[in-house]
Amino acid sequence: MKITLNGKQIEVNPGEYLLSVIRREGIEIPALCHHDAVEPVGACRLCIVEITRPEWEGWSRLVTSCLYPVEEGLIVETHSKLVSDTRATLLDMQLARCPDAEIIQKWAKEYGIEKTSFPVREDADKCILCDICVRICNAVGRYAIARTSRGIEKVVAVPLELGEDQACIGCLSCAHACPTGAIEWKEDSNTRTIWGLTFTLEKCPVTGEVLGTPQQLDHFAKKAGLSRDYFTKSDKAHKHETAKKFVKII
Amino acid sequence: MVFQSVEQLIARKKELEAIRNKVKRRIVVCAGTGCVAAGSLEVYDELTKQLKEANFEISTDLMSCAHRNGSTHFVSPSGCHGYCQMGPLLQVEPDDILYMQVKPKDVGGIIATLQGKQPPDTKLLYKDPHTGAIQKGRNEINFYAKQERIALKNCGFIDPESLEDYLANGGYNGLIKALSLSGKEIVDIVTKSGLRGRGGAGFSTGKKWQSALQAKAEPKYVLCNGDEGDPGAFMDRSIMEGDPFKVLEGMTIGAWALQSQRGYIYVRKEYPLAVKRLQKAINELEKAGLLGDNILGTGFSFKVTISRGGGAFVCGESTALMRSIEGKVGEPRAKYTRSVIKGLYDCPTVLNNVETWACVPLILENGWEWFASKGTKTSTGTKAFSLVGKVKNTGLVEVPMGTTLRQIIFDIGGGIIGDRPFKAVQTGGPSGGCLPEQLLDLPVDFDTLTANGSMMGSGGMIVMDCRNCMVDIAKYFVHFLLEESCGKCTPCREGLRQLHYLVTLVTEGKGDENTIKQIERVCHAMKEGSLCSLGKDAPNPVLSTLKYFREEWLQHIQEKKCVAGVCRALITYWINPEKCTGCLICGRACPQGAIIGEKQKPHRIDPAKCDKCGVCYTVCPERFSAVEIH
Ligand SMILES: Cc1cc2nc3c(=O)[nH]c(=O)nc-3n(C[C@H](O)[C@H](O)[C@H](O)COP(=O)(O)O)c2cc1C
Ligand code: SF4
Ligand code: FES
Numbered sequence: 001m002k003i004t005l006n007g008k009q010i011e012v013n014p015g016e017y018l019l020s021v022i023r024r025e026g027i028e029i030p031a032l033c034h035h036d037a038v039e040p041v042g043a044c045r046l047c048i049v050e051i052t053r054p055e056w057e058g059w060s061r062l063v064t065s066c067l068y069p070v071e072e073g074l075i076v077e078t079h080s081k082l083v084s085d086t087r088a089t090l091l092d093m094q095l096a097r098c099p100d101a102e103i104i105q106k107w108a109k110e111y112g113i114e115k116t117s118f119p120v121r122e123d124a125d126k127c128i129l130c131d132i133c134v135r136i137c138n139a140v141g142r143y144a145i146a147r148t149s150r151g152i153e154k155v156v157a158v159p160l161e162l163g164e165d166q167a168c169i170g171c172l173s174c175a176h177a178c179p180t181g182a183i184e185w186k187e188d189s190n191t192r193t194i195w196g197l198t199f200t201l202e203k204c205p206v207t208g209e210v211l212g213t214p215q216q217l218d219h220f221a222k223k224a225g226l227s228r229d230y231f232t233k234s235d236k237a238h239k240h241e242t243a244k245k246f247v248k249i250i
Numbered sequence: 251m252v253f254q255s256v257e258q259l260i261a262r263k264k265e266l267e268a269i270r271n272k273v274k275r276r277i278v279v280c281a282g283t284g285c286v287a288a289g290s291l292e293v294y295d296e297l298t299k300q301l302k303e304a305n306f307e308i309s310t311d312l313m314s315c316a317h318r319n320g321s322t323h324f325v326s327p328s329g330c331h332g333y334c335q336m337g338p339l340l341q342v343e344p345d346d347i348l349y350m351q352v353k354p355k356d357v358g359g360i361i362a363t364l365q366g367k368q369p370p371d372t373k374l375l376y377k378d379p380h381t382g383a384i385q386k387g388r389n390e391i392n393f394y395a396k397q398e399r400i401a402l403k404n405c406g407f408i409d410p411e412s413l414e415d416y417l418a419n420g421g422y423n424g425l426i427k428a429l430s431l432s433g434k435e436i437v438d439i440v441t442k443s444g445l446r447g448r449g450g451a452g453f454s455t456g457k458k459w460q461s462a463l464q465a466k467a468e469p470k471y472v473l474c475n476g477d478e479g480d481p482g483a484f485m486d487r488s489i490m491e492g493d494p495f496k497v498l499e500g501m502t503i504g505a506w507a508l509q510s511q512r513g514y515i516y517v518r519k520e521y522p523l524a525v526k527r528l529q530k531a532i533n534e535l536e537k538a539g540l541l542g543d544n545i546l547g548t549g550f551s552f553k554v555t556i557s558r559g560g561g562a563f564v565c566g567e568s569t570a571l572m573r574s575i576e577g578k579v580g581e582p583r584a585k586y587t588r589s590v591i592k593g594l595y596d597c598p599t600v601l602n603n604v605e606t607w608a609c610v611p612l613i614l615e616n617g618w619e620w621f622a623s624k625g626t627k628t629s630t631g632t633k634a635f636s637l638v639g640k641v642k643n644t645g646l647v648e649v650p651m652g653t654t655l656r657q658i659i660f661d662i663g664g665g666i667i668g669d670r671p672f673k674a675v676q677t678g679g680p681s682g683g684c685l686p687e688q689l690l691d692l693p694v695d696f697d698t699l700t701a702n703g704s705m706m707g708s709g710g711m712i713v714m715d716c717r718n719c720m721v722d723i724a725k726y727f728v729h730f731l732l733e734e735s736c737g738k739c740t741p742c743r744e745g746l747r748q749l750h751y752l753v754t755l756v757t758e759g760k761g762d763e764n765t766i767k768q769i770e771r772v773c774h775a776m777k778e779g780s781l782c783s784l785g786k787d788a789p790n791p792v793l794s795t796l797k798y799f800r801e802e803w804l805q806h807i808q809e810k811k812c813v814a815g816v817c818r819a820l821i822t823y824w825i826n827p828e829k830c831t832g833c834l835i836c837g838r839a840c841p842q843g844a845i846i847g848e849k850q851k852p853h854r855i856d857p858a859k860c861d862k863c864g865v866c867y868t869v870c871p872e873r874f875s876a877v878e879i880h
Contacts, residue, residue, distance in 0.1 A: 042584030045740050045779045062778050068586050082778065089775035093744035117768065118748050129737070147579075147737075150562065152747045154737035 003074045018065035019047055022078055029078050030087070030107045031066055032179050033130035038139055040066040043131050046090055046107070050077040062086065084111065092116050094128055101126045101180035126182035129154060133174035133183060140249075141223055144168040145195065158195050169215035170199040202232070223249055252539040255547045256426055259417075259540075266418035269316045273324040275364070280339040280406060282330025282491055283484075283523055289353070290338030291327075296354040297340070297361075298325055304361055312414045323364075326415070329492015329527075330484075331406035332646025333393060336376070341406065346387030348394075349374040379642055379664055393643045396662045398624070400632045401448075401608040402485070402648045405492030410527050413534040416495040422540065424611025428503045429548060436507040437463055440610065443618035444630030449475050449566075449603025449708055450783070452629070452696035455610075458600060461590040462508050465598035470510040472501050472552075473575070473594065473601040476517040476524065477559050477566035480679035481730065483710040485634040485646055486604035490517065490524035493608065494531040498554060500607035502541065503614060504600060505552040513554040514594075516571050519561040528556055563680070563734035567782050568593075568601050570736070581736045582782035603708065605634055625651030629695035633706070639676075639713035640667050647711075649694075656690040659713055670715045674799070678707030680727045680734075681787035683794030684720060703794040705787065719816035720799040721806050725753045727791035735784060742785025745776040749792065756803065758819040759810040766796065766803065815879035818862040822880050825866070827852035829876035836866035836877065852876075 001014050005025060012021050017040070019031055031047035034040055042064040051068070052060035052075045062083065065076075077083060088111040094101075095108045096118035108116070129147065133156060137145050143166045146159050158168060170192050175183040185194035192199045192213060199213035211217060217231040224245055253259045279285075279294040301308045301323065308323045309315050315322045331339050336350040340360065347370055349360060359371045376385045378392070388394040399405075409415045416422075428436055441456025462470060474497060478486040490497060501513050517525050532554055535541035543551045557575045559565050565580040572594045574580035585592070593599025609631060613621045622630045629651035635658065638644045642664035649658060655675055659665070666672050674684040677694070683704030685692065692698055696706050714723065732746040752769045755761045773789035780786045796803055805811045812820040825836075825845075830852040837845040837853060844860040847853030855866070870877040 040584075041738075042781055043739050045781065048779060063586065064584065064781075067584055086775050086778045089771055090740050090744075090779055093748055093772070093775070094740060096748070097744055119751060121747075128740075129743070131738075149737070150564075151732060151735040151737040152743055154743065 001070060001072050003070055003072070003076060005076050006078055012070045014070065016070055018049060018063075018068045018070060018076060021070060022049070022065055022076075027078050029065070030091070032103065032107075032128060033132060034066045035132045035136070035177055037177075038132065038135035040064075041131055041135070042067045043129065044090075044094075046087055046094075048083055048086060050080045050083050051075065087111060088113065093118060097121050097124065098126050098128055098180060098182075099124055101128060101182070103179050104128065126180040127156060128180055128182070129156070130179060131156075132177050132179065136173050136177045140171065140173050140219075142166060142169060142171075142219070145174065158197075167215075168195050168197055169219050170194055170197065170213040171216040171219070204232070220246065220249060252537070253546055254539065256429055259422060259546060260426065263417050263422065266312065266414055269312060270415075270418040272318065272320045272322070273315050274321050275323045275345070276343040277323060277325045278328040278341050278343075278406065278409075279325075280329075280331050280337060280341075281327035281410075282334065282337075282406075282488060284330060284334025285337035285339055286523075288334075288337040288351075290340075292354050293338050293340060293352050293357065294325075294327055296357045300357050300361055301325065304365070306361075306364070311409075312412060312418060326409040326412070328407060329405045329410045330488040330646070332402060332488060333643070335644050339406075341388075343407075346389055348376065348387050348391065350376060392664065393645065393647075393662055396657070397648050398632050398650055399648045400612055400624075401489060401605045401634050402492070402646060403612075404496060405488055405646075408493070410492050410494055411530055413495060413531070413538060416493075420615065421495055422499055422611075424614035425499050425503055425506070425540075427614045428506055429546065433463055433507040433509065436503065436614070439618045440507075440613060443613045443621040444625075444628070445606065445609055445613060445621065446629060446696060447603055448605035448609070448633065450706070452706055455602060455606055458590055458602075459504065459507060461588065462598045462600045465591050467591075467598055469512060469597055470508050471594045471597055471599040472505045472508065472510045472513040473571070473599060474501055474513070474515040474604060474607050475566060475568075475571060475601055476515055476521070476604045477571060478518055478521075478604075478708065479563035479566045479734075480708055480710045482638045482712060483636045483679065483708055485636050485709055487521050487524055488646055489604050489608050489634075490515075490521065491527050494524075494527045495535070496608045496611055497528070497604055498531055498535060498541065500602075500610035501554060502545070502552055503610050504602070504607070506550055508598075508600060509550075510600075511551050511553065513552060514557045514575050515554060516557045516559055516565075516575060518559040518565075525556055525558065532556070562736070563730075564736045564782070564784055567784060569782070571601065572599065581738050582784070584739075584781050605709075626693065626695050628697055633694070633709055635694075635709040635711045637663050637711045637713070639711075640670070640715040640718070641665065641713045642667055651695045652693040654691050654693055655685065658694065658711065659690070663713065666713065666715050668715075670717070672713070673716050673718055674714045674720065674723075674795075676704075676712040676714065676723065676727075676791070677710065678705035678790070679710045680730045681705075681784065681790050682707050682710065683790045684714070684723060684798065685794070686798040689798075703797055704790065717814055717816070719757075719812050719814035720795040720802050721753065721757055721812070722814070722816045724792045724795045725750070725757055728753055728788070731784065731788045735788070739779075739781040739785060741776045741779035742781070742788060745772050745780075745785065746788060748772050749776075749789070753792065756806045757812075757817040759806065759817070761807040763807075765807065770796070821862060822857065823855055823860060823862060823864065823866060824878050824880050825853050825855055826876050826878055827854075829874055831874055831876070833871070833874070835869050835871065839865045839869045841865065 033044040047065045048062045049065045050060050091108040094104050095116040099120050148157050175185050202211045202214050221228040338352050340349040340352045362368045363370045372384050376391045385391045437459045445455040446452040565574050567582050569583040570580045589599050625631050632648050632650050634648040637647045676684045728750050732750050735742045737743045832850040842859045844856045867877045
């Protein structure tokens with residue numbers, strides 16, 4: 001299957017999304033709600049590209065490349081004026097929402113914006129509502145966080161009522177996946193705190209290395225169908241193996 | 251009784267029609283939400299009571315008219331007549347008398363008229379505001395006479411809780427016809443009729459069905475969108491409340507065509523009466539063998555469930571609605587596969603609006619040519635609007651597509667309250683646009699409205715006069731959408747935040763040259779970038795007022811002036827000492843105690859206390875008109 005990307009004809013695989021083709025070709029566009037481990041949702045709208053076809057007679061439209069499946073003969077522009085103008089305004093507004101988010105600063109700069117032209121949000125945090133953390137947590141199998149409220153009130157939070165198998169296990173998957181570092185967490189030698197919850201840390205009895213929270217280790221043992229004992233060992237090789245399993249499970 | 255076959259149903263319909271024709275008079279009391287609130291149920295009770303006392307032969311359901319010999323008065327409640335401002339309404343057929351604002355105490359007089367003892371009490375009849383002439387029935391009253399009701403045809407005429415009444419009035423003729431046709435033939439008829447979706451986008455219903463028909467996956471779903479989130483709109487509610495069987499018949503026809511076995515009606519939370527009537531209708535139909543298993547002995551089964559909406563405007567959007575039915579959060583879903591292929595539970599799904607479904611049985615019954623002959627070439631049939639705002643007659647108006655705005659607002663709506671000058675009409679709900687006076691002769695159809703920066707939407711129509719500020723109107727809708735945006739995607743969420751900020755600046759006189767540029771920039775990004783149509787269309791109220799009322803925007807920015815006298819920061823209230831007689835009315839009404847003055851001496855407003863609520867302006871008697879806005 002062939003498409004034309006920024007004037008160049010390229011071969012693509014049926015079923016793949018435009019974004020992966022764009023990235024494979026080494027073209028850089030912002031795609032901040034995209035994460036390889038989870039399904040796309042098309043929320044940030046920064047990955048927009050302009051598409052057209054010869055038979056559309058000059059008509060074109062913007063689509064989010066993270067969600068648009070390739071089609072034979074499609075003509076795609078990733079940096080047309082329409083795309084760049086729209087993307088710039090979106091970045092400008094995101095910068096007003098999250099002035100301290102480095103990744104937004106970086107992309108805004110790329111589009112000529114050093115400082116937002118809009119009033120900055122009061123009490124701004126770094127959350128751009130990309131929903132990656134929520135989707136990651138769901139993929140982990142916990143469903144412990146969710147977007148609540150709507151419109152400009154929307155926030156990611158720990159819902160009030162959760163079943164036991166839905167509670168946060170302090171695994172930090174969300175925090176590590178967050179593109180802006182908006183999810184705050186801290187760790188001292190004995191505890192880890194995230195989402196306002198404090199967990200004790202389980203350590204290797206031999207080396208004293210941190211293994212994770214007990215809840216986290218329980219959960220992964222259960223999901224992997226392995227004995228819980230397996231997750232208490234700490235020799236490097238074993239840990240290495242475990243980490244590999246984690247990756248697989250996640 | 252359970253109908254085992256089409257023949258049985260036809261035979262029964264004949265019987266019911268004969269019974270209906272034997273009724274001497276039919277008296278309906280409107281039991282729509284508006285009239286009930288105004289006390290129509292008390293009127294109904296009083297009427298049945300007094301009719302009995304006066305020895306009238308009455309029955310309150312069609313069946314008990316059966317054994318009578320043509321002297322029966324059939325009295326029943328009905329759905330909304332669409333003229334709620336005049337409620338409670340009471341209609342007498344075949345005399346064609348429509349009594350308005352009826353109180354229980356008026357019932358005696360109405361009965362005396364039925365007995366031929368006195369002419370109808372003119373106080374209860376419609377008086378033409380221009381000529382003062384008394385107009386006694388729907389055929390004379392402009393508000394009704396100039397309408398053509400198809401989707402609303404039964405509303406106000408039949409008892410919405412009686413399947414018999416529906417069957418006696420043409421009900422199920424559409425399905426009977428459909429059952430003799432193949433799915434493809436039905437889809438062809440709907441396509442040729444030119445029917446376009448009444449819920450917003452105006453997509454060809456036939457084409458939509460065609461795609462679903464061709465879709466391979468099973469099962470297929472048939473959905474009805476009764477979310478009606480537009481503030482002020484109530485045509486879908488009226489149809490669901492006033493003619494629930496019609497909607498269900500339409501859905502059954504669609505389901506038969508697509509061989510779908512499962513349907514859902516999504517009704518917004520605030521419509522309890524619609525839910526009740528629909529549920530009652532579903533129960534009746536299941537008992538009659540017209541819904542459920544093996545409909546009319548054809549082997550075809552179709553079940554309909556009511557799903558109650560969460561009350562958010564965005565839940566009316568198709569993908570959000572489907573998620574909501576699935577029990578998930580009602581947020582739009584970004585995808586480039588259409589719902590007819592991958593909709594509810596990722597199965598082929600046809601979603602149509604209430605009014606769209608209500609048109610279907612009539613198209614099957616009367617043929618596509620009949621429907622296509624009404625309206626314009628590209629927008630066929632009729633469309634119901636809810637006409638509100640500064641017009642004399644507010645209510646439900648159904649007219650052929652292509653009728654001009656002027657005809658709707660002036661002929662049917664009776665013109666502007668107080669005969670003030672018309673300023674604009676907002677069509678299409680919160681994300682529609684405002685059209686100015688020079689466009690009053692525009693034919694109202696899908697494409698013309700869109701081409702002029704507005705849209706059909708679901709058919710809201712808000713009329714505005716010189717006392718409406720167009721910047722303030724734009725701000726009102728931006729604020730509405732700001733609260734209703736789901737917040738999932740950046741352009742809509744952040745765009746509305748900024749748009750609201752910028753438009754507010756203008757209404758406060760703080761805008762400058764750059765403000766409009768920024769506004770246009772945000773609007774553009776929202777239109778191009780938003781995930782669903784809420785965000786894509788949200789800039790319409792702003793862009794259309796900027797297009798047609800730019801002067802007014804510029805006045806706010808350059809002269810810091812609001813000529814309509816609405817934007818509080820830009821106006822002051824002033825009492826003209828030459829006109830003020832010192833009647834004390836405004837002084838008593840002012841919640842701030844800002845009015846200084848003694849009896850019979852001109853009053854004065856203390857600007858330090860005044861918070862510009864405008865109460866004094868409203869209460870100052872017309873004959874003095876001493877309060878002025880500057
Ligand atoms: C924000 C939003 C709200 C909507 N609300 C409604 C609604 O209340 N009722 C409705 O029928 N369609 C509504 N729609 C349109 C629906 O998405 C859909 O197009 C329609 O129900 C399809 O039916 P139709 O083809 O018969 O019009 C809405 C669309 C959007 C974007
Ligand atoms: S356009 Fe608005 S309502 Fe639609 S998905 Fe985006 S945020 Fe939600
Ligand atoms: S990456 Fe495609 S919309 Fe965010």
